[in-house]
Amino acid sequence: QSALTQPASVSGSPGQSITISCTGTSSDVGSYNLVSWYQQHPGKAPKVMIYEGSKRPSGVSNRFSGSKSGNTASLTISGLQAEDEADYYCCSYAGSSTYVVFGGGTKLTVL
């Protein structure tokens, strides 16, 4: 069982927007604005899409955005494209004894 809870799957049509939630606790997501999001295509290494809650690395489309409310972080992808179909993982700093926790992952299907 993963430390952070994500929906197993989400889907959307091209051009639509979707949001993936990532629920933690007051010991991780709720206490730090240090959530990152990773996109992983089959057989490939993860790629960071959002870090420190809402920052986008250079080269990542501005269609990807991150936010947080309480113990839940969210990744929103607007203007869905076929290439966005992948698995997405959230990750949070969890304090000085647990350090890093990942979510179980969400499979995004572009219909």
Added chain:
Amino acid sequence: QVQLQESGPGLVKPSQTLFLTCTVSGGSISSGSQYWSWTRQPAGKGLEWVGRIYTSGSTNYNPSLKSRVTISVDTSKNQFSLKLSSVTAADTAVYYCAREWWSGNFDLWGQGTLVTVSS
């Protein structure tokens, strides 16, 4: 640019020790304020953080693996390594090395290497 590449045996027997190395190219492993980390992923499952080593040599480990994990760095070879003892089939996974910043941002990843634990 900086690149990471994992290497090591693809097959380890139960109860033995898994040993992997990550070679950092295109930059010095001891420059900057980053961590060098290991994360694993069993087939069809999610990511699990294993642990990390800071440029100073200090380490942090996943509490669930802490008793079996050692991460070390060899600055002369620009490499860092993972040692996981007393492996079982549950340790079968793709193991990734990555560069990790203080904020938990894993911005560079190796391609991953599959390690199977089987007799």
